[in-house]
Amino acid sequence: MTGLATYIKQQPSTKICCNCYIQHQQTSVGFCEAVQARLLFLHLAVYYNSLPAEETGPTIDTSKYPPSEGITIELCAGIVDKDKCLEEIAKDEILEECGYDVPISSIKKITSFKSGVGVSGSVQTLFYAEVTDGMRQHSGGGNTCEGEEIDVVDLTLSEAKALIFNEDVPRPVTLILALMWFFDGNMSLTNLPNKL
Secondary structure (H helix, E strand, O other), rough: OOOEEEEEEEEEOOEEEEEEEEEOOEEEEEEEEOOOOOEEEEEEOOOHHHHOHOOOOOOOOOOOOOHHHHHEEEEEEEEEOOOOOOOOOOHHHHHHHHHHEEEEEEHHEEEEEEOOOOOEEEEEEEEEEEEEEHOOOOOOOOOOHHOOOOOOEEEEEEHHOOOOOOOOOOOOHHHHHHHHHHHOOHHHHOOOOOOO
16 A cells, blocks of 8 residues: 555644555565576666655756666666565565566575665565576566666676666665675575686
8 A cells, every 4th residue: 555644643632643654565676596696686766766856846957967867777676566475475576577487496485674764664585596598487677557667787796786876876765675685605605716
């Protein structure tokens, strides 16, 4: 469920009222193309929130702020809005956004945590999966009926590791967490050669 709610708390001398954003639980999946030892990510647009506040409005000067400034690199992810287990939702998102049909048994939970703290505090669950060319069903790209335009990006291990502290690349904290988990010894779970 997504929406806005009002929270009222009575204290002895004051009444505190604040608006709370209610957001769906989410799943995110980091995954590796096992044969070529490359990590797969997505390019998504967050253009409007990348602009200075004084420059937002009904018209945006794209010669001053090209759309490329609002592209992030992030994990495959989706909201939990179906009556399915989290692994099934992750599987659906991998197929929809990236084009791989991954067996549920290959989708491994890393951790769950609160995201959007200070706004919604929704629960996000991070998964990991390995993919092979044999799992590839289509080129991905998201659900065009929902207006998604997603580019699948594959990076070498060294390119992916460089993203952790590269502030010039817009990326969410979930991606940083997944990369730190992967490079903190969990890469050995994938039986990959160390190509760093």
